[in-house]
Amino acid sequence: METDTAAWERYAEGRTPRRAVNSAGATTWLNWTQYPDHGPDESLLGPLHGRRVLELGCGTGCNLAHLATLGAECIGVDIAPGQRWKAEERWGHVPGLTFHTAEATEFLTSSPDSFDAVLSIFGPVWFTDPQQLLPLVRKRLAPGGVLAFSHKPPGDDSEPVGPLREARAVSRWDYSAGEWADLLARTGFTNVTAEIIPPPGSESPGTLLVRAETAERGGAGLVRRKARPA
Template sequence: MEVAEAWERYAQGRTPRRETNASGARTWLNWTQYADHGPDESILGDLQGRTVLELGCGTGCNLAHLSTLGAICTGVDIAPSQHKKAVARWGGLPGLTFHTAEVAEYLSRTDTLFDVVLSIFGPVWFTDPEQFLPLIRKRLSPGGVLTFSHKPPTKGTEPVGTLREARAVTRWDYTPEEWSVLLASSGYSNSGAETVPPPGDQEAGTLLVRAYA
């Protein structure tokens, strides 16, 4: 599959996450494209005992952190090398499993309901939301939350673009208002979005969106 091959090439060129962050923590959650910046997992509420699914989990570093907080975590990524790295680094943590799959296919075949679904610069940004958002909604438990982040669209760009690192991959660059409409039409409620300002002299912020089942 062309898309899977593109993401595998992208994954192989990625630098592994640091062993510790600026505060010395071994695990942490990062919503933005900048190290040690932005909100943490507290925006998700108490995670003890909750089921969490990350779509496009990469090497599992964000999920590993949620696992240490008592969440029961499942990660799905299309790139086989990401699964290998995730298991090698985090396979010993309890309540944490990883799968190699195309995320829409995974959502279509699983019967599991999740309390939290995450996509951090992941498939929600790179999959047709009119088909994808309803798939996620069906797998959310009552009151469950979908939270995702990506770079906000820049002025003058079209909503649909192409990932520079993976030419086979389409990107949906929507504004907070556009996401609100799409989420509402897919059965979500109480959606909200914010742009997390960038640190220092950086120009691009991060769009952070939440919506509830």
């Protein structure tokens, strides 16, 4: 059976590079959904200037590069070796931006660093056992830090395709908004919001977007659950 790394590497080879400029004329931008120029922006992560940000499953680094241009100190991690080369070729000139090749849980286990925000856009949070991943993320987040991630809602089986179906990498944790909210709360996260962002126009499906925080030192948070149909 093909390894996870090899499967993701072959999958990445078939992906179309992101456009150089979006519909607003910007050369960098953050896209939480599977549709271009759609959905919320980076404000979901809170203040960014001077903050440390980790993206799990950063791919070619386009989302993370945008955060670096806003003054964040950014680290990107991806399991596919070729993605690091592509990311560095396109974004290596951006200050405060570094990329690593590693599996998400291995990086979180070995890294001594803490982060103010961790994001995963159709990335490892969707493809890694959350019982293993979420405690590692929480351990690496600073007090008041933010975890935000997105993936397709449960029931959509259009991706991944091709080589990923031949490897364990195809495993997905297709939890609903409410299930993610409960799991995050049990893992010790606070101020949890989970909702389905409606698709643009007549497109389908929507995008499940989840945000949670670690408690401030000496503080406690609330758990809020929101879910809208796709």
